[in-house]
Amino acid sequence: MSESPFDPGTPMGAVLAGLAERFPAVEFSAPLGDPVARVAPDGLVALAAAARDAGCNTFIDLCAVDYLARPEGRFEVVVHLLSMEARFRLRLRVAVPGDDPRVPSLTGVFPGANFYEREAYDLFGIRFDGHPDLTRLLLPDDWEGHPLRKDHPVGSVPVQFRAVEGAP
Amino acid sequence: MARPASPSGLLTTTLQKAVNWARTRSMWPATFGLACCAIEMMATGAAHHDLARFGMEVFRASPRQADLMIVAGRVSQKMAPVLRQVYDQMPDPKWVISMGACASTGGMFNNYALVQGVDQVVPVDVYVPGCPPGPQSLMHGIITLHEKIRSGEITR
Amino acid sequence: MSNPPDIVTGDTEAPALALPAPSPPGAPVDEARRRVHELWLSGTEAPGDLGRFTSEGAQEMLAEEAPPILAAQMGSLVGDDYAAEAGAGSEETQIINMGPQHPATHGVLRLQIELEGEIIRRAKPIIGYLHTGMEKTAEALTYVQGATNVTRMDYMSPFFNELCYSLAVERLLGIEVPPRAQAIRVLMTELNRVASHLLWIATQGLDVGALSMMLYGWRERELLLGFFEKVTGLRMNHDYIRPGGVAADLPDGWEDDVADILAKVPPGLDDYAALLDANPIFKERTVGVGVITAEECRAFGVTGPILRATGVAWDTRRAFPYSGIEKYRFDIPIGSAGDVYDRYRVRMEEMRQSLRLAEQAAAAMPRGDYRSDDLKVTPPPRARLDQSMEALIHHFKLFTEGFKVPPGEVYQAVESPRGELGMYLVSRGGAKPWRLHVRGPSFAAVQALPVMLADTLVADTVATVASADPVLGDVDR
Numbered sequence: 103m104s105e106s107p108f109d110p111g112t113p114m115g116a117v118l119a120g121l122a123e124r125f126p127a128v129e130f131s132a133p134l135g136d137p138v139a140r141v142a143p144d145g146l147v148a149l150a151a152a153a154r155d156a157g158c159n160t161f162i163d164l165c166a167v168d169y170l171a172r173p174e175g176r177f178e179v180v181v182h183l184l185s186m187e188a189r190f191r192l193r194l195r196v197a198v199p200g201d202d203p204r205v206p207s208l209t210g211v212f213p214g215a216n217f218y219e220r221e222a223y224d225l226f227g228i229r230f231d232g233h234p235d236l237t238r239l240l241l242p243d244d245w246e247g248h249p250l251r252k253d254h255p256v257g258s259v260p261v262q263f264r265a266v267e268g269a270p
Numbered sequence: 271m272a273r274p275a276s277p278s279g280l281l282t283t284t285l286q287k288a289v290n291w292a293r294t295r296s297m298w299p300a301t302f303g304l305a306c307c308a309i310e311m312m313a314t315g316a317a318h319h320d321l322a323r324f325g326m327e328v329f330r331a332s333p334r335q336a337d338l339m340i341v342a343g344r345v346s347q348k349m350a351p352v353l354r355q356v357y358d359q360m361p362d363p364k365w366v367i368s369m370g371a372c373a374s375t376g377g378m379f380n381n382y383a384l385v386q387g388v389d390q391v392v393p394v395d396v397y398v399p400g401c402p403p404g405p406q407s408l409m410h411g412i413i414t415l416h417e418k419i420r421s422g423e424i425t426r
Numbered sequence: 427m428s429n430p431p432d433i434v435t436g437d438t439e440a441p442a443l444a445l446p447a448p449s450p451p452g453a454p455v456d457e458a459r460r461r462v463h464e465l466w467l468s469g470t471e472a473p474g475d476l477g478r479f480t481s482e483g484a485q486e487m488l489a490e491e492a493p494p495i496l497a498a499q500m501g502s503l504v505g506d507d508y509a510a511e512a513g514a515g516s517e518e519t520q521i522i523n524m525g526p527q528h529p530a531t532h533g534v535l536r537l538q539i540e541l542e543g544e545i546i547r548r549a550k551p552i553i554g555y556l557h558t559g560m561e562k563t564a565e566a567l568t569y570v571q572g573a574t575n576v577t578r579m580d581y582m583s584p585f586f587n588e589l590c591y592s593l594a595v596e597r598l599l600g601i602e603v604p605p606r607a608q609a610i611r612v613l614m615t616e617l618n619r620v621a622s623h624l625l626w627i628a629t630q631g632l633d634v635g636a637l638s639m640m641l642y643g644w645r646e647r648e649l650l651l652g653f654f655e656k657v658t659g660l661r662m663n664h665d666y667i668r669p670g671g672v673a674a675d676l677p678d679g680w681e682d683d684v685a686d687i688l689a690k691v692p693p694g695l696d697d698y699a700a701l702l703d704a705n706p707i708f709k710e711r712t713v714g715v716g717v718i719t720a721e722e723c724r725a726f727g728v729t730g731p732i733l734r735a736t737g738v739a740w741d742t743r744r745a746f747p748y749s750g751i752e753k754y755r756f757d758i759p760i761g762s763a764g765d766v767y768d769r770y771r772v773r774m775e776e777m778r779q780s781l782r783l784a785e786q787a788a789a790a791m792p793r794g795d796y797r798s799d800d801l802k803v804t805p806p807p808r809a810r811l812d813q814s815m816e817a818l819i820h821h822f823k824l825f826t827e828g829f830k831v832p833p834g835e836v837y838q839a840v841e842s843p844r845g846e847l848g849m850y851l852v853s854r855g856g857a858k859p860w861r862l863h864v865r866g867p868s869f870a871a872v873q874a875l876p877v878m879l880a881d882t883l884v885a886d887t888v889a890t891v892a893s894a895d896p897v898l899g900d901v902d903r
Contacts, residue, residue: 133834133835134597134598134834134836136836136837159724159725160724160727160729161724161725161726161727162727162839162846162848162865163727163837163848163850163863163865165850165863165865167852167860167861167863168861169860180850180863182837182848182850182865186724186738186740186745189745189746191837191839193837212725212726212727213725213726214725214726214727214728214870214873214874216873217553217869217872217873218869225561238554239553239554240348240553240554240557240902240903241347241348241383241554241557242347242348242554245347249382249383249559249562250561250562254382255382256380256381256382256559256562256563256566257381257382257383257559257562258380258381259376259380259386261375261380301527301528301529302527303533304533304534304555304556305533305556305558305578305581305898305899306578306581306662306663306899308533309581309582309625309662310661310662312644313644313647313648313651316628316640316641316643316644316648317641317642317644317645318644318645318648329529331528331529333527343556344556344558346554346555346556346557346558346902347557348554348555348557349526349534349555349556352526352527352534352555356527378563378574378575378578379558379559379560379563381558381559381562381563382559382562383557383558383559383562384558384559401663402661402662402663404661
C-alpha cells in the first residue's frame with residue numbers, strides 16, 4: 103500500500119487529485135488508507151457524477167448511519183464507489199441534519215442507488231429528493247417508525263419461561 | 271392394528287387406525303422454505319437423506335395439494351400474512367411443522383422484524399429445534415408427527 | 427452459439443484489465459437499450475432528463491391510490507370504464523405476481539411482472555419478506571458474538587459473511603492473524619464457494635427442468651457439509667471464523683478429508699458438465715437468455731459471476747486480496763455474452779478453481795497458532811482456566827463484555843460466490859459496533875433483475891432469476 107493514496111503518480115491519486123481540484127469545498131482524507139470525501143448534501147450529485155466520469159463508475163453501496171447528537175448533523179449518508187481500472191474504492195460521506203433529513207437522490211447518476219436509497223428511507227427516514235419511488239422496501243408499507251434509528255428500540259419481546267412440572 | 275375388546279366398537283377403531291395410518295404414509299409438504307432451514311429441508315429431500323422413503327419427496331408448490339407445511343426459516347412481519355394465507359389455502363387435514371429455532375420461537379433474532387414464533391400465526395404440531403436442524407433432526411420431527419397422527423383422533 | 431469461458435491467466439500478477447472505455451456523459455446511447463431502461467421507469471415524479479438510466483416508479487397497487495392514476499400507469503385492465511379513460515395504452519397489459527411463496531424464486535422473492543402477451547414489459551422485485559433486522563441486532567451484540575449474526579445473512583456461504591466481518595474488525599483493531607489462521611480461512615471459504623455453487627447448479631437445473639441435476643447436485647455437497655461439520659461442529663451457519671482467527675484448529679485427519687473431497691468432487695463436476703454443457707435443451711433455455719451488459723452491471727453494482735459472464739475479469743480476490751490469497755495461483759473464468767449459459771460456465775469453472783485453491787491451502791498449511799496471540803481479542807487456552815485466576819477473569823470478560831474496538835470506520839469486501847460482499851463497520855470505541863451495514867451482492871443482483879428480464883419471454887423468468895443466484899437472506903438481512 104502506498105504511503106498516501108493522494109500521490110498523483112498513481113492512477114488512484116490522479117483521479118483523486120482531479121476531483122480535489124474541481125471540488126475545493128470537499129474535504130478529502132484517508133483514514134486506514136481508504137480515500138474518503140466529505141461533501142455537503144447539495145454537492146453530492148455533482149461530485150458523484152464527476153467521480154463516475156473520472157473512472158469510479160461502479161456503484162457499490164449507499165447506507166446511512168445515525169450518530170445521534172453530533173454538531174455537523176445527526177445522520178450520515180455513506181456512498182461507496184469503485185473504480186475497477188484504478189483499483190480503488192471511494193467513500194463519500196454526507197452529513198444530514200436530524201430534523202427533516204433530506205439528501206438529493208443519486209438515481210440519476212447511478213440507477214443502482216434506487217433500492218439502497220429506499221432502504222435508507224425505510225430504516226432511517228432520510229428522504230431522497232428526486233427518487234422516482236421513495237417507498238418502504240424491507241418493512242411492510244404500513245409500518246410506522248424507522249427501526250435503525252438509535253432512538254428506536256430493538257423491539258425484543260421478553261422471553262417467557264414456563265415452569266415444567268416434575269422436572270429435576 | 272389391535273383387535274378390539276368389544277364387538278360394538280369394532281369398525282370405528284379399525285377405521286380410525288386405518289385412516290391415520292394412511293394419512294402418515296404420503297404426506298405431501300407445501301414448499302415453504304424461507305431461509306437457511308430451507309436449505310437443510312432441501313438436503314433432507316435430496317438423495318443422501320431421502321425423504322422419499324416416507325412418501326414425501328414431492329414438495330407441492332400449490333398449497334391446495336399439500337397436507338403438511340414445514341415452516342422452514344424465519345418469518346418476518348411482512349411474510350406473516352402470506353404464511354397465514356398459504357395455511358388457510360391448505361385443505362383439511364393439515365399439519366404444521368415449525369422447523370428451526372427462528373420458526374419456533376424467533377430464534378436468536380428477538381427484534382422488531384420477526385414474528386417471535388410461528389405459532390403466533392398458525393397452529394403448530396411439531397417444533398424441531400436447531401439452527402438449522404440437520405436432516406436427521408427434521409426427519410425425527412417428521413416421524414414424531416407421524417406418531418402423533420397415528421395415536422390421535424380421526425377428526426382433526 | 428456456445429461460449430466457452432476464456433480463462434484469464436496471470437496467477438501471481440493481477441491481469442491488466444482490458445475494459446471498454448466508459449462512454450462519456452451525454453454520448454448517444456444505443457436506442458434499444460435506452461428503451462429498455464425507460465421501460466424501467468414509471469412514476470410521475472421523475473424528471474425527464476435523468477440521464478441514460480432511470481429507475482422504475484410506483485407500481486404497487488396500494489388501496490389509497492386513485493384509480494385514474496393506476497389506470498394511466500398500469501393500462502386498461504384497472505378501470506371499469508377503460509374505454510372512457512384517456513391515455514390508456516392501446517396494448518393490453520396484464521400484471522402478474524410471482525411469489526413470495528413460489529417454488530422457483532429461490533427464497534421469498536416477489537416479482538411483479540407486467541406482461542404484454544408473453545413478453546415482459548416491466549418487472550419489479552418486491553423484497554423484505556425475509557427482513558430479519560440483522561443490522562439492528564448487530565448493534566446489540568459484542569464483536570465476539572457478531573459472527574453468529576452475520577453468518578446467517580447469506581446462508582449459502584456463511585464462511586464468507588464471517589470472514590468479511592472478522593476482516594473488518596481486525597482492520598479496525600489493527601491486528602494481523604497468524605498464517606495458519608489465514609490458510610484455514612482460505613481453505614474453508616473456497617470449499618464453501620464450491621458448496622454454494624453446487625447448490626446453485628442443483629437449483630438452476632431444477633428450475634430449468636433438469637430434475638436429475640437437483641438430485642445429483644447434493645451428492646458432493648453432502649461431502650463438503652460433512653467436512654464442515656467435522657471442523658466447525660455445524661453443517662451450516664458455523665460461527666467459525668471470528669475476529670482474531672478461527673474458533674478452533676483443524677481436527678486430526680483433516681488432510682485425508684480434504685484429499686477425499688479433492689478426489690470425489692471433480693468427477694462429479696465432470697458428470698454435471700457432461701449432463702448440461704452441450705445439452706441442446708439446456709442450451710436452448712439458457713443461451714441468449716437474461717442478458718445484461720457490463721455497463722449495466724457497473725451501474726447497478728452487480729459483481730461476481732454475473733459480471734464475469736459479461737467479460738469483465740474483476741475479482742475482489744485479485745484486486746483487493748485478503749487472507750493471504752495473493753500467494754495462491756488461480757484463474758478467473760470469464761464469459762462473453764452475459765447470458766445464463768455463460769454464468770453457468772463461469773460458475774462451473776469457478777468451482778474447479780476453488781478446488782485448486784483449497785488444494786494449495788491444504789498442501790501449504792503452515793504450522794502455528796490458529797488465532798492471534800493478541801490477548802485483547804483472544805481468550806486464554808481452556809486448560810489454563812483451571813490453573814490461573816487471571817486467565818479465568820480474562821475469559822469471563824471477553825465472553826461477557828467483549829473487547830473494545832478503537833473508534834473508526836472501515837469498509838471491507840470479500841469475493842463471495844454471489845459477488846462482492848462488503849461490510850461497512852463504524853465503531854465509536856465500545857464493545858459493540860455502532861453501525862454494521864452489510865452490502866449484499868444479491869441485493870444488487872435482484873435490483874438488476876428487471877434489466878435482465880425486460881423484453882424477454884415470461885417463460886425465461888425462472889431461468890434468469892435462478893442464474894442471478896439471489897439469496898434472500900443477503901437481500902433482506
